[in-house]
Amino acid sequence: MNIWIKNATVLTMDDKQMILENTNLYVEGNRILHIGEELRDFVAEKVIDANKKVVMPGLINCHTHIAMSVFRNYGNDVGLETWLQDYIWPAESNLTPEDVRIGSEVSIAEMIESGTTTFVDMYYYMDEVAKASEKMGIRAVLTRGMTNPTKEILEGEREFYRNWHGKANGRIEMMVGSHSVYTNNKESLIKERDLADELKVGIHIHLNESQSEVENSIKDHKLAPLEFVDTLGMLNKKTIAAHCVWLSDREKEIAIERQINMVHNPASNMKLASGFMEAQKMINAGANVCLGTDGSASNNVLDMFEEMKLASLIAKGRYLDPQNLDAKTVLKMATVNGAKAIGKEGQLGKLKEGYLADLIIIDFDNLRHVPNNDIMAALVYSTNGFDVNTTIIDGNVLYENNEHIGVDVELLKEEVNNIFNRLVR
Amino acid sequence: MNIWIKNATVLTMDDKQMILENTNLYVEGNRILHIGEELRDFVAEKVIDANKKVVMPGLINCHTHIAMSVFRNYGNDVGLETWLQDYIWPAESNLTPEDVRIGSEVSIAEMIESGTTTFVDMYYYMDEVAKASEKMGIRAVLTRGMTNPTKEILEGEREFYRNWHGKANGRIEMMVGSHSVYTNNKESLIKERDLADELKVGIHIHLNESQSEVENSIKDHKLAPLEFVDTLGMLNKKTIAAHCVWLSDREKEIAIERQINMVHNPASNMKLASGFMEAQKMINAGANVCLGTDGSASNNVLDMFEEMKLASLIAKGRYLDPQNLDAKTVLKMATVNGAKAIGKEGQLGKLKEGYLADLIIIDFDNLRHVPNNDIMAALVYSTNGFDVNTTIIDGNVLYENNEHIGVDVELLKEEVNNIFNRLVR
Numbered sequence: 079m080n081i082w083i084k085n086a087t088v089l090t091m092d093d094k095q096m097i098l099e100n101t102n103l104y105v106e107g108n109r110i111l112h113i114g115e116e117l118r119d120f121v122a123e124k125v126i127d128a129n130k131k132v133v134m135p136g137l138i139n140c141h142t143h144i145a146m147s148v149f150r151n152y153g154n155d156v157g158l159e160t161w162l163q164d165y166i167w168p169a170e171s172n173l174t175p176e177d178v179r180i181g182s183e184v185s186i187a188e189m190i191e192s193g194t195t196t197f198v199d200m201y202y203y204m205d206e207v208a209k210a211s212e213k214m215g216i217r218a219v220l221t222r223g224m225t226n227p228t229k230e231i232l233e234g235e236r237e238f239y240r241n242w243h244g245k246a247n248g249r250i251e252m253m254v255g256s257h258s259v260y261t262n263n264k265e266s267l268i269k270e271r272d273l274a275d276e277l278k279v280g281i282h283i284h285l286n287e288s289q290s291e292v293e294n295s296i297k298d299h300k301l302a303p304l305e306f307v308d309t310l311g312m313l314n315k316k317t318i319a320a321h322c323v324w325l326s327d328r329e330k331e332i333a334i335e336r337q338i339n340m341v342h343n344p345a346s347n348m349k350l351a352s353g354f355m356e357a358q359k360m361i362n363a364g365a366n367v368c369l370g371t372d373g374s375a376s377n378n379v380l381d382m383f384e385e386m387k388l389a390s391l392i393a394k395g396r397y398l399d400p401q402n403l404d405a406k407t408v409l410k411m412a413t414v415n416g417a418k419a420i421g422k423e424g425q426l427g428k429l430k431e432g433y434l435a436d437l438i439i440i441d442f443d444n445l446r447h448v449p450n451n452d453i454m455a456a457l458v459y460s461t462n463g464f465d466v467n468t469t470i471i472d473g474n475v476l477y478e479n480n481e482h483i484g485v486d487v488e489l490l491k492e493e494v495n496n497i498f499n500r501l502v503r
Numbered sequence: 504m505n506i507w508i509k510n511a512t513v514l515t516m517d518d519k520q521m522i523l524e525n526t527n528l529y530v531e532g533n534r535i536l537h538i539g540e541e542l543r544d545f546v547a548e549k550v551i552d553a554n555k556k557v558v559m560p561g562l563i564n565c566h567t568h569i570a571m572s573v574f575r576n577y578g579n580d581v582g583l584e585t586w587l588q589d590y591i592w593p594a595e596s597n598l599t600p601e602d603v604r605i606g607s608e609v610s611i612a613e614m615i616e617s618g619t620t621t622f623v624d625m626y627y628y629m630d631e632v633a634k635a636s637e638k639m640g641i642r643a644v645l646t647r648g649m650t651n652p653t654k655e656i657l658e659g660e661r662e663f664y665r666n667w668h669g670k671a672n673g674r675i676e677m678m679v680g681s682h683s684v685y686t687n688n689k690e691s692l693i694k695e696r697d698l699a700d701e702l703k704v705g706i707h708i709h710l711n712e713s714q715s716e717v718e719n720s721i722k723d724h725k726l727a728p729l730e731f732v733d734t735l736g737m738l739n740k741k742t743i744a745a746h747c748v749w750l751s752d753r754e755k756e757i758a759i760e761r762q763i764n765m766v767h768n769p770a771s772n773m774k775l776a777s778g779f780m781e782a783q784k785m786i787n788a789g790a791n792v793c794l795g796t797d798g799s800a801s802n803n804v805l806d807m808f809e810e811m812k813l814a815s816l817i818a819k820g821r822y823l824d825p826q827n828l829d830a831k832t833v834l835k836m837a838t839v840n841g842a843k844a845i846g847k848e849g850q851l852g853k854l855k856e857g858y859l860a861d862l863i864i865i866d867f868d869n870l871r872h873v874p875n876n877d878i879m880a881a882l883v884y885s886t887n888g889f890d891v892n893t894t895i896i897d898g899n900v901l902y903e904n905n906e907h908i909g910v911d912v913e914l915l916k917e918e919v920n921n922i923f924n925r926l927v928r
Contacts, residue, residue, distance in 0.1 A: 150873070154880040155819075155829035188870040289823075348820030349884070351827070378884035379871050384812075392817055394580075395773030398714075402776075404580035445613040446804050448575070448916045449923030455579040459774070459803035464889035491873045498874030 079473050081105040082122035083439070088113060089134040089453060091413045091428045097453055103133055105435040108247065108473035112431055124475060130443035131467060132453060134409075135429050136195025136436035137382040138416025141282075141320040141341040141370030143201045143223075144185035145178040148497045149375035158288050158350040166375060169501050177501070178203040180493045182210035185380055187485050190216060192381045192463025195436040195471045198318060198341075198370070198420060200255045200282055204238060212246040214485065215476045217436060219420050221255025221282040226266045232273055239277050249472055251279075251420070253318065258284040259295050259303040264310070271312045280316025280421070283307065286329065287321035288352045304329040313338050318419050320370060322360070323353045330363065339366045339419035342411065344388045346372030357411070358393055358402045368415040369408070381463035382412050390458055405458040439468035504898050506530040507547035508864070513538060514559040514878060516838045516853045522878055528558055530860040533672065533898035537856055549900060555868035556892060557878060559834075560854055561620025561861035562807040563841025566707075566745040566766040566795030568626045568648075570606035572613070573598070573922045574800035583713050583775040591800060594926050602926070603628040605918045607635035610805055612910050615641060617806045617888025620861040620896045623743060623766075623795070623845060625680045625707055629663060637671040639910065640901045642861060644845050646680025646707040651691045657698055664702050674897055676704075676845070678743065683709040684720050684728040689735070696737045705741025705846070708732065711754065712746035713777045729754040738763050743844055745795065747785075748778045755788065764791045764844035767836065769813045771797030782836070783818055783827045793840040794833070806888035807837050815883055830883040864893035 083103040090096060090113070104111040104120055111120075146166075153165030178201065189197060196217040199207055204222045211218040220242065222235060235254065243252045254274040256262060262270070274281045285304045286292055295303045304325060307313060315337035322340045325333065333340060342357045357367045369389060371380045386408040393403035403411075417427025425434050442450065446460045469477040476483055508528040515521060515538070529536040529545055536545075571591075578590030603626065614622060621642040624632055629647045636643035645667065647660060660679065668677045679699040681687060687695070699706045710729045711717055720728045729750060732738060740762035747765045750758065758765060767782045782792045794814060796805045811833040818828035828836075842852025850859050867875065871885045894902040901908055 148874065150871075151876040151880040151885060154877060154884065155826050157825040160825075184870055184873065191870070344820070345816060348816040349825070351819040351823050351825035353823060354820050374885075378880065381871075384809075384887075387809075388813070388816065391770060391773035391813065392820065394776045395769070395779050395817065396821065398776050398778060400582040400585075400774070400776035401580050443916070445609060445616070445912065445916065446575075446806075448609065449573065449920045451576040451923065452579060455576040455803065459579065460576060460799075462809075462887050462889060464887060487870065491868070491870065495874045498876065 079105065079107070079475065080121060080123045081126065081470065081473070081475070082120060083126045083128050083133060086128035086131070086133045087453065088429055089132055089457070090430065091135050091409065092430055103429065105470065105473050108435050110429060110431055110433050110435050113429060126439065126468065128439055130441070132440045132442055132457065133429065133437055134440065134457070135413045135427055136438050136469065136471060137193050137412045138368065138420070138427065139189065139194045139197040139370050139380065139382055140318060140339070140368040140416050140419050141343055141372060142197050142199055142380065143373035144197060144199050144380070145181035145201050145207065146373030146375040147185045147188070148177055148181040148494055148501065151378050152375060152502060158352055159290065161350055161376065172501055175203040175206050177497045179206040179210055180490065180497060182207045183214060184490050184494050185374060186210055186214045186216050187482060187487060187490060188380050190214070190469045190477050191466060191482065192383065193438040193440070193466040193469065194380065194382050195438065195469065196416065196420065196426065198282060200257070208242045208250055211250055215471055215474050217249045217471055219251050219253055221253045223255045223257040224266070224270055225257045225261040226263060227269065232269060235273055236277070247472060253280045253282045256281055256283040256312070258291070259299070259306055260291050264299070267307060267310050267312065271310055280318060281312055282318045283312070283320070285319040285322055286324045287347070289324055292324045302326055302329055305332060308332050308336065316421065321347060321352070322355050323347055330360065333360070334364050337366070339368060341368050341370040342389055343370045343372040344392055345385055346376040348392070349376050354392060357389065358397070358407070361407065366415050366418050367411055368419045369411040383461050383463050386412055386458050405454040408458055409454055435473040436471050438466055438470070440465050441467040504530065504900065505546060505548045506551065506895065506898070506900070507545060508551045508553050508558055511553035511556070511558045512878065513854055514557055514882070515855060516560050516834065517855055528854065530895065530898050533860050535854060535856055535858045535860050538854060551864065551893065553864055555866070557865045557867055557882065558854065558862055559865065559882070560838045560852055561863050561894065561896060562618050562837045563793065563845070563852065564614065564619045564622040564795050564805065564807055565743060565764070565793040565841050565844050566768055566797060567622050567624055567805065568798035569610035569622065569624050569805070570603040570626050570632065571798035571800040572610045573602055573606040573919055573926065575803050577800060577927060583777055584715060586775055586801065597926055600628040600631050602922045604631040604635055605915065605922060607632045608639060609915050609919050610799060611635055611639045611641050612907060612912060612915060613805050615639070615894050615902050616891060616907065617808065618863040618865070618891040618894065619805065619807050620863065620894065621841065621845065621851065623707060625682070633667045633675055636675055640896050640899050642674045642896055644676050644678055646678045648680045648682040649691070649695055650682045650686040651688060652694065657694060660698055661702070672897055678704045678707045681706050681708040681737070683716070684724070684731055685716050689724070692732060692735050692737065696735055705743060706737055707743045708737070708745070710744040710747055711749045712772070714749055717749045727751055727754055730757060733757050733761065741846065746772060746777070747780050748772055755785065758785070759789050762791070764793060766793050766795040767814055768795045768797040769817055770810060771801040773817070774801050779817060782814065783822070783832070786832065791840050791843050792836055793844045794836040808886050808888050811837055811883050830879040833883055834879055860895055860898040862895050863891055866890050866892040
């Protein structure tokens with residue numbers, strides 16, 4: 079779509095010109111055409127007045143399980159193992175593809191209205207997640223969380239790749255999802271690695287989330303999870319490793335050497351009492367650290383603005399360092415670093431000419447945003463997903479003036495209640 | 504006002520009947536008349552349909568500096584000492600009473616729209632804070648943050664007591680505000696204690712917020728702050744002690760023995776890299792621990808829902824215990840415990856017959872609240888101040904259907920921008 083956004087304050091996330099005031103941003107088709115002076119000859123299909131608003135790159139949620147919105151607020155104040163074994167896995171045992179479709183649509187709507195324009199998912203019935211993503215217009219990197227996959231499941235992954243990788247105008251891609259070391263034996267991990275090599279895609283994996291996961295891996299494999307999968311050749315610059323809470327010094331070195339992408343999920347890691355990643359330390363050592371919400375069953379929302387504030391505050395409070403994960407750093411984690419993790423550096427994560435038109439417009443005209451002051455601080459410390467006014471993905475306006483376009487939110491709410499009642503009550 | 508709230512799910516915060524579904528709540532004048540079956544003879548001036556909403560006690564913010572909204576998002580990613588010395592104190596040096604009035608009105612509006620119905624403040628030009636509180640209808644406990652007060656200032660406190668204590672239908676009370684050990688000498692602390700004894704009110708004080716505060720107190724007084732002020736007789740069950748981040752074992756015992764009220768301010772303590780209170784441990788030991796946002800210059804909002812989620816998550820993540828500060832506990836901190844701290848146990852903090860009608864109505868009919876499930880978990884982990892639909896204080900409806908009643912929000916935003924530009928730019 080051809081869009082002219084005028085009177086805009088633009089947070090580009092580009093170090094050369096981080097903030098541009100009172101400017102214009104033009105979208106042509108699915109790309110950013112120009113940021114700056116008014117283009118006299120541009121024919122806009124839509125004009126958006128961004129006065130008292132801030133335009134910034136859409137947020138990239140690098141680790142989630144979106145269909146788990148069907149279990150939101152189920153199983154609280156329990157640890158990871160109990161949560162999985164006593165709540166989530168039993169409830170999931172009766173989950174249908176239709177449930178996954180509905181849970182995905184609920185979460186995609188929640189992400190769009192709170193400023194997330196790309197997500198990296200791990201779940202199953204991924205065809206349904208792909209269909210929901212295609213239909214609702216979001217950008218998605220989809221991975222099946224494989225646990226000792228059969229030959230049929232591996233073949234299904236090849237089919238998923240053929241059906242979906244690069245589809246929906248390039249909005250949908252796939253990676254190989256290896257659930258974890260604790261749910262895969264060595265042979266399965268090797269098969270998953272081989273599949274990733276064959277398809278030339280990265281691997282998305284849970285690594286070193288809890289202390290007990292590390293202890294069990296050492297018991298079973300004589301190595302902690304990250305070090306163990308490295309011996310299997312699973313780590314490279316395409317790898318997305320979620321959590322990385324409990325890493326040995328050697329594992330930190332390996333993560334840096336292999337240039338893997340690490341996803342910090344502070345809310346979920348804290349809620350399940352796993353701990354949290356030493357993100358600033360990893361960034362200082364040269365790692366690409368991005369940000370994720372994990373699923374909304376362990377968060378219990380998918381709001382990347384909440385996640386940025388949490389990440390920044392816990393780091394300062396835990397390490398007694400007020401500059402730890404400062405506002406600019408967490409904004410980068412949620413944009414630039416996320417784009418790099420999914421192999422879209424130079425295309426996503428910044429607002430620049432030629433980049434994909436994934437952007438959000440934040441309302442600063444409210445009591446939480448006065449006085450108008452430090453924009454990056456305001457985005458991290460005073461902004462919530464509710465402040466998102468408009469969301470544009472791949473040049474399409476999906477959410478405008480706090481309203482979804484073409485989404486039956488009432489129906490989704492009803493459907494997800496029905497699923498929960500059937501599966502849990 | 505006589506109000507009938509129907510079709511309500513009521514979170515009473517009373518352990519006997521914590522949650523009542525599909526019920527009625529009646530307000531007569533400024534008190535709760537009845538919760539339960541429909542009253543046939545009640546003549547309602549206002550009927551509120553709370554279908555798909557949750558009615559709960561208004562939140563009590565036990566430590567803040569509301570006028571500091573004029574410095575929101577000023578001085579970020581720096582520690583407490585730098586923040587005060589390089590940013591806040593210089594900017595405050597030119598603050599006028601009118602600035603405090605406007606900053607207070609901005610914050611009161613922000614609190615009302617995000618579900619806070621009572622706040623405990625510490626600042627100066629407290630006449631202006633009182634006037635703003637009276638005008639806007641909120642409940643307030645006001646304290647001047649005294650730093651080596653002159654005789655005139657102490658006399659001014661007596662005058663403030665006479666003018667404001669118990670006024671505005673009992674909505675406004677005062678306590679003696681002793682800023683801290685690091686801003687008062689021993690003689691001043693004694694004068695402040697004597698004033699509190701004379702007026703028969705409690706003392707509101709910052710205690711043991713940062714490590715350097717503790718070190719300096721030990722250097723100056725041979726005792727850490729809490730232990731030092733205890734030797735001066737400043738601690739009793741009316742005392743409200745903010746922060747209490749760095750307490751020795753002996754100080755923890757003293758806090759319990761004296762039955763002081765302790766305020767956990769997780770966002771501000773983390774943002775300024777002070778650390779955070781071991782709240783669950785203190786609660787287990789018998790302390791009354793309540794919750795506060797601190798000022799919006801170090802948070803950077805006044806949203807008690809954010810504060811509850813933060814408190815719960817950091818406790819679980821830091822102490823690797825998923826039951827640490829569970830949903831029910833933090834809800835109590837923000838309601839029942841806050842009421843106790845300000846001497847309003849039996850009148851505030853729960854929804855019960857005869858209690859003051861300070862209540863909020865939360866919208867659960869949105870994507871972040873489906874499926875409908877565990878209400879207390881949803882309030883802590885999925886709710887934000889933006890979800891507050893209606894706020895009633897002392898029987899008056901101040902905010903309804905997400906709109907302020909009788910507040911010129913546009914003017915306030917303009918005024919606070921002008922102040923910031925004058926003081927800082």
